[in-house]
Amino acid sequence: MKNLQEYREQAVKADREDALREFRSYFKTQESLIYFDGNSLGMLPLASEEAARQLISRAWGERLIRGWNEGWWDMPLRVSGKLAQLTGCTRDEIIACDSTSVNLYKLVSAAVKMQKGRKKIVSDNLNFPSDLYIIQGVMESINDGHILEMVRSANGIDIDYGRLYDSIDDNTAVTVLSYVSFRSAFMYDMKKVTDYVHKKGALIIWDISHATGAVKIDLNSAGADMAVGCTYKYLNGGPGSPAFMYVNRKLQDKVVSPIWAWLGEKDPFEFSLDYRPSEGVRRYMTGSPNILSLCTLEPSLDIILEAGIDNLRKKSLKLTRFMLELYHAYLEPLGFGLGSPEKDDERGSHISLKHKEGYRICKALIDDSRGKYVIIPDFRPPDNIRMGLAPLYNRFEEVLEVILEIENIVKNRIYELYDTDTGSVT
């Protein structure tokens, strides 16, 4: 085992040699803050701050309604073109709109309708709960004898492919999975699962919320049918920024969203009384796009494209690997458990550290009245301290600082100074 000095040198060297180290300066940073929550809300790109200022003061404030012809109308499509580059599809297969939940609702409804006679929807218990709620709502709504079969993880970390495959059969209409799990960061083999699902005649919908911007995604190569995701995590779109949805071009004529609305109409400004879906993916849009948040999202996508998703994945793996190494050295001996996969190709860009006092440890980390740094992870019940490592702006030295501080909090029982009351958002 290395000693602390060796870990320090390792971190310093890794930061010095980091090909992406300059990208941190594109963000609003604070010396005393270590932010490991980019997997819940990404940091603010300085260019987004300026873009919002321009949009509000100039475009809205001075150009007013003319703004629609001076960029706003095309904004969702332009931004979606950049999302396409990050997710391995073409610009007419992905559209930024609505929330992940609403987009998933459109797609699950459409998928079930396309698969008449097949009554099973397959998901797993590592999936984001809202995805399961959406499925439950669709089933209740159509009331046609569908069932949700939930594949259970044996360890709360990963899913056994054998168990998953046992659930996918001739009665399966659609399989809905998170590509990277929100709690453990477990990552599926997208192509392998998609191929199996197709072999059984089922459809697949991937939720790529916890992957996009940190993990290489290639929807087209994997042959994915549909996907949804959000933009406020590794994509740094800001609080409540719009989600997106993907529909493979081959399926666009068959995937009929139940929500027929203005922005998806062929020519919204003709004000026709009968809905005619527009060409391509735009037909899945509903009402007015969220212009302010699209405008803060776009500069961040430009930064990610400049950095290159392969480089981001490479650095992300280095960061998580370093954290795993430090976990084994410092935290495992203190009674921590690991809530994330050890294998690189099964892991997204966050690490869950499990401890029965996880919630109070998080409170101690975040407390700005003590220590050199405010450290922000987040907490996911029952006991996961979730560390989101954002390769655009997180540093190896930060990883070391955080692990040492957790060691300090647990060794010295500092967490006992905190209560277990939960705030609204954790």
Next chain:
Amino acid sequence: MKNLQEYREQAVKADREDALREFRSYFKTQESLIYFDGNSLGMLPLASEEAARQLISRAWGERLIRGWNEGWWDMPLRVSGKLAQLTGCTRDEIIACDSTSVNLYKLVSAAVKMQKGRKKIVSDNLNFPSDLYIIQGVMESINDGHILEMVRSANGIDIDYGRLYDSIDDNTAVTVLSYVSFRSAFMYDMKKVTDYVHKKGALIIWDISHATGAVKIDLNSAGADMAVGCTYKYLNGGPGSPAFMYVNRKLQDKVVSPIWAWLGEKDPFEFSLDYRPSEGVRRYMTGSPNILSLCTLEPSLDIILEAGIDNLRKKSLKLTRFMLELYHAYLEPLGFGLGSPEKDDERGSHISLKHKEGYRICKALIDDSRGKYVIIPDFRPPDNIRMGLAPLYNRFEEVLEVILEIENIVKNRIYELYDTDTGSVT
């Protein structure tokens, strides 16, 4: 008929005596701009500009994920409480979320489900097309023999109550109407229609997008079942700001949205695998709220509440009456037609002036290379020059300037200098 000098004096006097005249200074204005498009996109409140700056730089930029516990989580509910005061309902009956289309989808789906056996949905052809598309999508989606019966306006301006009532019968599940029509500004008697609908055992959903903020609305007194609306028109929320939905408290246990999602769950941060609807109206929320736009919306609602909706309606009627008077004096003789109701209690806050060269007249008005003012109305096919008179910031002198400029453009055939090509957004 008065002469021009008399109209000038009338306008100057009305502006001088305007109890709301100071409210214009709360907005970002331009000396050379007459903005009559607040019914499509309201002007920028200076306080919204500052609120967005704070939210982006401070809350997102520095507090980051902590922002959720420092105001963001409560923001939709707080903002909705202000919407409640503007629409005559209680704060647990209205919620700002999603787009008008998505909200209407939730409500039409729920209404049809509640009304099993009744197969007719009634609307009119003055309704905003997206509302009709939503209805068409719901019908296609449930595929259970529903029909949409569209009451036709005889003159393109108003709806004959007799014809409407003929359509509402024992087979009617739900009636979906715009309280104020987007094209003509025709305004229904909300209570009278609601009473009739209820007498027939049907439900009513009001779209109050073109009314809220300019017209007094009293959803509870009218006994309205459900309603939807947007916030970027007279409510000045900014481009793509969130919509809202209302469900009468008495119906909240019966109105089941088909979209079961995270934010509508009882305790989203428990991450339960089974959906349990939250208490009250919050259950109709879906994914993450659009924080940036809620933050620009809130200061505007404060301004409207400070001005008082009764005062706003009073001034709005004075403005539209003045425009009607000038229309009869200057434009009717030039071959213009009136596309809006003359009676005060049938008219919202905009006036449609009809002319076969309407589109080119709009182009001439907007052209910033000629005249003292850039004048911005908008155009709605086939021939409506739509003048949105926003009582918070529009002035009587502006009304006179605009009518005189239209007279000039038509008398001197200035519109012939412009082509008939349409931009994306009109």
